[in-house]
Amino acid sequence: MLKIKDLHAKIDGKEILRGINLEVKAGEIHAIMGPNGSGKSTLAAVLTGNEAFEVNEGAVEFNGQDLLDMAPEDRAREGLFLSFQYPVEIPGVSMTNFMRTALNEQKKHKGEDPLSASDFLKLMRDRKKLVDIDSDLTNRSVNEGFSGGEKKKNEIFQMAMLDPKLAILDETDSGLDIDALRIVANGVNKLKRSDNATILITHYQRLLDYIEPDYVHVLYKGRIVKSAGKELARELEEKGYDWIKKEFEE
Amino acid sequence: MVKIAEQDTSLLNLFNESRNLIEKDASPLVNQWRTKAEEAFRQLGIPSNKVEAYKYTNLQPWFKAQYAYSFSENGYQGKIDEIFKCDVESMESHTVFMVNGKFIPGSNGNVLPQGVVIGSFFELAKKHSHIVEKYYSKIAPVTEDGMVALNTMYATDGIFIHVPAGKVVEKPIQIVNILTGEKDLMVNQRNLIVIEENAQARVLFCDHTLTQSRFVINSVTEAQIDGTSNLDFYNIQNQHNGTIQVGGYYFNQEKQSVLNANYFTLHTGIARNNIFARLGGEHAENHISGLYLIDKNQHVDNFSYINHAVPDCESNELFKGVMDDASTGAFTGRILVAKDAQRTNAYQSNNNLLLTENAKMNTRPQLEIYADDVKCSHGATVGQLDDNALFYLRARGISKEEANILLRFAFAYEVIEKIQMPELKEQIRELVEKRFRGELDKCDSCVVCGQVDKRGLSCV
Numbered sequence: 001m002l003k004i005k006d007l008h009a010k011i012d013g014k015e016i017l018r019g020i021n022l023e024v025k026a027g028e029i030h031a032i033m034g035p036n037g038s039g040k041s042t043l044a045a046v047l048t049g050n051e052a053f054e055v056n057e058g059a060v061e062f063n064g065q066d067l068l069d070m071a072p073e074d075r076a077r078e079g080l081f082l083s084f085q086y087p088v089e090i091p092g093v094s095m096t097n098f099m100r101t102a103l104n105e106q107k108k109h110k111g112e113d114p115l116s117a118s119d120f121l122k123l124m125r126d127r128k129k130l131v132d133i134d135s136d137l138t139n140r141s142v143n144e145g146f147s148g149g150e151k152k153k154n155e156i157f158q159m160a161m162l163d164p165k166l167a168i169l170d171e172t173d174s175g176l177d178i179d180a181l182r183i184v185a186n187g188v189n190k191l192k193r194s195d196n197a198t199i200l201i202t203h204y205q206r207l208l209d210y211i212e213p214d215y216v217h218v219l220y221k222g223r224i225v226k227s228a229g230k231e232l233a234r235e236l237e238e239k240g241y242d243w244i245k246k247e248f249e250e
Numbered sequence: 251m252v253k254i255a256e257q258d259t260s261l262l263n264l265f266n267e268s269r270n271l272i273e274k275d276a277s278p279l280v281n282q283w284r285t286k287a288e289e290a291f292r293q294l295g296i297p298s299n300k301v302e303a304y305k306y307t308n309l310q311p312w313f314k315a316q317y318a319y320s321f322s323e324n325g326y327q328g329k330i331d332e333i334f335k336c337d338v339e340s341m342e343s344h345t346v347f348m349v350n351g352k353f354i355p356g357s358n359g360n361v362l363p364q365g366v367v368i369g370s371f372f373e374l375a376k377k378h379s380h381i382v383e384k385y386y387s388k389i390a391p392v393t394e395d396g397m398v399a400l401n402t403m404y405a406t407d408g409i410f411i412h413v414p415a416g417k418v419v420e421k422p423i424q425i426v427n428i429l430t431g432e433k434d435l436m437v438n439q440r441n442l443i444v445i446e447e448n449a450q451a452r453v454l455f456c457d458h459t460l461t462q463s464r465f466v467i468n469s470v471t472e473a474q475i476d477g478t479s480n481l482d483f484y485n486i487q488n489q490h491n492g493t494i495q496v497g498g499y500y501f502n503q504e505k506q507s508v509l510n511a512n513y514f515t516l517h518t519g520i521a522r523n524n525i526f527a528r529l530g531g532e533h534a535e536n537h538i539s540g541l542y543l544i545d546k547n548q549h550v551d552n553f554s555y556i557n558h559a560v561p562d563c564e565s566n567e568l569f570k571g572v573m574d575d576a577s578t579g580a581f582t583g584r585i586l587v588a589k590d591a592q593r594t595n596a597y598q599s600n601n602n603l604l605l606t607e608n609a610k611m612n613t614r615p616q617l618e619i620y621a622d623d624v625k626c627s628h629g630a631t632v633g634q635l636d637d638n639a640l641f642y643l644r645a646r647g648i649s650k651e652e653a654n655i656l657l658r659f660a661f662a663y664e665v666i667e668k669i670q671m672p673e674l675k676e677q678i679r680e681l682v683e684k685r686f687r688g689e690l691d692k693c694d695s696c697v698v699c700g701q702v703d704k705r706g707l708s709c710v
Contacts, residue, residue: 048645076647088642092660101656102646109647141660142642158646 018222079165185210287402505531
């Protein structure tokens with residue numbers, strides 16, 4: 001589904017990603033962990049097409065297409081989804097209008113008819129139940145006045161609405177209380193199928209108690225320095241990142 | 251003192267040559283004011299940008315005697331109902347047509363509550379001389395503003411609305427101001443609105459152009475809002491790029507009265523709004539808002555002056571603008587709190603969105619506070635679309651263009667929300683969206699007279 005080859009990216013002339021290699025197949029959950037500043041969020045931003053970053057080397061293939069060649073909206077329409085670390089507040093744009101526009105633009109891209117108002121509302125109700133989100137949130141402007149936890153839940157709700165092939169969750173767990181974390185994790189687990197995939201970007205192992213990854217990668221100084229099964233997460237939780245850093249420096 | 255420019259003399263000359271025609275059959279009370287207005291105009295002239303209040307809008311190049319001027323008729327031959335087809339869909343109203351500043355008789359369809367008068371200023375000023383005597387030229391600053399002086403010299407017709415004490419006009423009163431004709435034209439329209447004690451009315455001014463001629467408009471509206479009465483006022487401007495309009499709106503509020511005034515500049519050439527509201531009775535309040543959406547070389551200047559003359563009044567002001575291409579905007583928010591006007595609440599804010607590097611905005615709050623127990627605040631912002639928000643929308647599959655429109659609409663939304671009539675709110679919402687999509691047509695009209703007849707002569 002996703003093939004990243006020797007990806008380099010920089011911002012303001014400073015290289016943050018320095019040769020990333022990663023392959024994600026359908027049905028898999030990958031966790032990318034690493035200390036602060038290792039380039040985790042940059043990877044998410046580059047994959048979704050944030051223009052603040054410049055890709056200076058490497059290639060990314062998404063379902064056989066050149067991902068880096070696409071505009072952010074086209075990546076989304078092809079089935080890529082990012083759960084933002086810091087969801088943006090957009091006063092004046094209602095959640096309902098936002099989701100309807102997004103969904104219908106994606107449908108148009110696939111050559112499908114737009115949803116009727118009643119079908120759309122039905123879908124909203126359905127998805128809200130699935131991810132266990134307050135119905136009140138969708139009556140408000142996008143993220144406006146939402147608490148941190150509400151914003152993250154709202155990201156998962158959007159994910160449920162748009163049904164992506166590949167979802168990247170950028171530190172969706174950070175700052176979440178245990179209840180919100182459970183809701184977020186439940187949402188991700190319920191949406192998991194054999195034909196979609198998830199990349200969890202996280203600093204802590206806690207989220208992985210709820211979502212079981214198939215692979216765990218450690219990102220350090222812009223490279224993946226270690227990949228293993230889910231047991232690696234537990235090891236990191238116990239020993240911290242220092243031993244990895246040490247190993248890498250040597 | 252501002253030097254009198256040459257063009258001012260031309261308007262003075264024209265006035266003196268045509269005075270007989272202008273005064274013919276008009277109310278003597280209205281005629282009486284012309285001498286005073288002429289004296290003032292001789293001193294003030296057409297304001298240039300050297301006049302502080304007109305710093306960002308120089309009117310001298312536009313107001314000259316070179317334009318066609320018709321003192322007796324509106325210069326339009328034909329039937330108005332052939333032009334404007336009134337398909338009343340969602341909202342019924344009392345609809346009145348003005349063509350080139352002159353009232354069109356018989357264009358008012360619905361039965362009015364007893365005693366309520368809506369009609370031609372020219373006619374009704376003669377019939378209701380006690381009202382004219384009391385309010386005409388008493389609310390607008392005839393001797394202080396060159397444009398009001400000019401209007402008072404030339405004023406012949408306009409709209410006259412009188413709602414007697416205790417009367418409630420439930421259906422909105424819609425004034426459709428149409429500019430049309432093959433010749434470039436100057437119009438000095440004069441309106442008088444009197445809402446007596448404990449009465450209520452909603453008044454819409456919809457400004458349209460139907461032909462491509464250059465239109466230079468200088469309109470003055472005086473409105474008296476008596477104690478415990480209520481006026482909702484809306485102005486929707488959808489005119490072509492060659493239009494220059496100076497709209498003066500002068501409100502005088504008595505105790506416990508409420509004024510809501512909303513200005514939507516959807517399309518125009520050069521627009522200057524002078525919005526003055528005097529809070530002259532305790533516990534009076536007003537809510538004044540404006541939305542201007544401009545592009546190309548369009549220019550909009552909103553000048554507001556809220557006068558807190560007595561204690562315990564409240565004013566709220568919100569003006570927002572979206573400026574594209576090389577358009578320019580200006581906002582002045584003057585608030586005066588008189589010495590004894592204690593416990594005044596006065597709030598003002600002006601927010602602007604510049605979409606290009608060539609668009610320009612000048613905004614200046616001017617608060618003069620002479621009382622010591624007041625709550626006053628003001629704020630002004632000039633900014634660009636939020637890149638983070640844009641990316642967020644695109645990351646969900648929304649195209650750049652659509653995301654742009656969504657964000658602009660979100661910015662404008664706050665002002666649209668101020669509209670009290672749901673049907674009008676919906677209509678304006680649609681018009682604003684059309685405007686952002688570049689689909690606004692000058693045939694797109696206000697709420698009641700939704701559609702111009704496609705078979706008519708109207709939509710050029």
